Amino acid sequence: MKTLLLWPKMPNSFWSYQETLDLTDLKSTNPPLGLITVAAMLPKNWEVRLFDRNVRPETSADWEWCDLVIISAMIVQKADFRSLIEKGVNLGKKVAVGGPFPTSIPEFAQVAGAHYLILDEGECTLPLFLDALSRGESTGIFRSAEKPDVTQTPIPRFDLLDLDAYLAMTVQFSRGCPFQCEFCDIINLYGRKPRTKTPAQMLTELEVLYRMGWHRYVFLVDDNFIGNKRNARVFLQALIPWMEARNYPFILITEASLNLAEDDELIDLMVKAGMTIVFMGIETPDTDSLLGINKVQNTRQSLVESCHKITSKGLQIMAGFIMGFDNERAGAGERIRSFVEAANIPQAQFSLLQALQNTALWQRLEREGRLTEGLGTFHQGAIMNFIPTRPVEEITAEYIDAFWQLYEPIAYMKRTFRCFMMMNGWRGKNHRPITRHEIGMFGQICWRQGLLRNTRFQFWRQLIVIALLKPQLLYDYFTTLGVGEHFLTYRHEVRAQLGNQLADLKATKAQELLVESPIRSLV
Template structure:
């Protein structure tokens, strides 16, 4: 039996660096299926036209198709399901993901191309479904737990399935990307999820209903082993840990950081957190372990608006978390929401004042939108603010609760304030000195200091920061990378080449160092060597754009 686990989004979402990625959950399902001896493959059809998508489906001829559905891609998902049926009328199409989970009845009632919906966590349910089909071919799915399906004209929701207790027991999905369709391997592997569930109850978020309110965690040992495997096999040195609240378990975070430091993995990373779930000691150890940025869901500086959003935080907690984040030298990034019903100019001014107080380095602003599975949407339907069939009737990617002039004005004012604040409140030499005194040596501080010195044209001080890394940690590729880039920019090709070669001694699969060496060889006229480095980069990262452009220049 041929199984295809697919995703497709179109329009603005296909151009977005995050929503265009393959959902991590699909890869986890694929890894479990393969471990159990099944023939499964991943496909991200987002980069392709519908014509090309049809051709790829015809080549695959899947018997079972699982498609990940979010609100932004719900109609693209339905079209993909229809195409799969057209290519192979006997194939079974099952949806999963947050939108499908929370709109399962509506999907089954209105769209015949959908045969079933996996509800919530998908690995064990999809595995049982695949075994059922492979063993018997029976299309009656009502005996499978954690599923919504049809029995004749009746829609059946089977008993829920207990959540997976031990996330470490799930197999690594890394190898599943190697033969995946339409996947940018380097970008895909950067994003890691280490837990499931969220302790919060924000009214605009569907995560608690999807995963449940109890948190489940991968162990620090398992996370570090995965990062090492990706680093050694694919050369990645920077990761984004995309848990809803990475710092929810303080002991786990400290153990994770201890392992990174003791085992000298020398990676850099960022994460998301809640302002009520951090403290200075934890953030300090995160910085020592290579964390350079924390993103907080701040949303508003108005206590009234925070209560209306169900945030269960206060502006004072935001100020405290921001202060310790900046003190240890982590970049402070915030998410803000505007366009909340009842939000006034007074609330906006409170948020603008908060931005001034906490001094974020960057941030994002989004108008408030409602999604299935949120209390915001349920309350909106109950109050008559919208009809219950909104997501099936209206084709917009997102549904904002307000569209009056205040929303555009507040969004622009918040963005402008974030931009001005970021420019004024970058870390300066006195800040870096204080961070070193507080934490001792950590390569993240030196890198951030060196980048700041480069930005203001002080190359001597930048080099001094980078040289301290390689002196203290000669096995740390970040110091050599920074030196190579610095010397390359100054035209010192010989020293730059030495630095990048050292990077490759430490991390042989690091494609950017190969690209850099190709560029340096091309600049000094060594065409055969340049071509060799470009081709090595492409062997590590197929389609690498700078390597392709370099090869093109060599032929002219």
């Protein structure tokens, strides 16, 4: 079977880092881990071609060559996802789809014309699809309530990737999260009982990347790395000597819940293992809102103190924040902005709340009749897809203002400086070669921030202090400034997109009032 694996285009968003990629002459932040894992589970005698369309598009010859097209997608990729399904069908190819988006909203792929829907987790449903294919079945939907044993998951096909195109490689240690945040779909997709790979399994995957010559960022994409703390400890204890023996070839990033601050030993193990950045869903500093969305784990301790503790031990926090929760008080945008400044968090992933299909939030809003038509686009430039408890215009205006101020160049630079000056954590010595991508980025940062902008005096003053007092953090500091270039640009796009949507919303409401006025006069 000649199989074409496709990963659709990503729109510009918080996670795309497009401006930073342009500075480094890279094409994409992360590869499609799910798709290269599926590739490893296909029959060995199948011929496979993989195209990440964010790196390089497939050609007409590739479409002509293949018998079967397999497409994976997240909801943010829905536009290109649909066009690829339709193209495959129009060309007479069999089209199979899978991944988080079709699993959550299978009807979207069905309407687009996909022949096979390989839903839920592929370890369970891909064999069902292959059996159906061997029997000559022309269509099918393959689902399984069973959660697979990830210790049996094969090593992803990293060899199918153009390693030189990515900012970071991705691996996965665990699936599932023990918490029940109302707006989150992770527990719907992967369950509440975290399942983990073995330490030996993880070290084998990392060894493959190491032997392939990868020596930059590795993102452990677990939705909550510490969902199973015991197993996370065991893995870290095995990872530390592996990293030490190879002079720390990777810079590790992961995601974890804020209750990490309650476990000093676990933080220290993460730092000693080479982790430098941890993404955390803080969501809001408003306790009432946190309780309302069932995020009680963020209410047990002071949020600012928890952030300071984690940062001081050597982990840079990248945090998620959301506006638009029910019964949110006016001024939420400014409270979030003030919190980010107080907590010294350089990168704040800041969004308006979107109701994801089949989450507890979606089901509640559906019962209350508050969902608006359409799925939305689910990125920072998207207006809310439900009716909030305060005017959507007010929420959106606050959000635009807070997002703009958070990524004002001097504010971002000062916040980054305070973050790194607070860090007292250990850093392993490494002998990673500096690549042309990094040299290009460092040069552009010095040019833009140190010469072109009014940040020049602040830039050189901070750089000298970091170089003198925190030399072990200089690489990470420079990289964080480089990442900031994306947000400084992206905030313009967010303001324009939301401004246009607000204008359309006001025009629609005005039109509705004009229609209603004659009716009221008649009454």
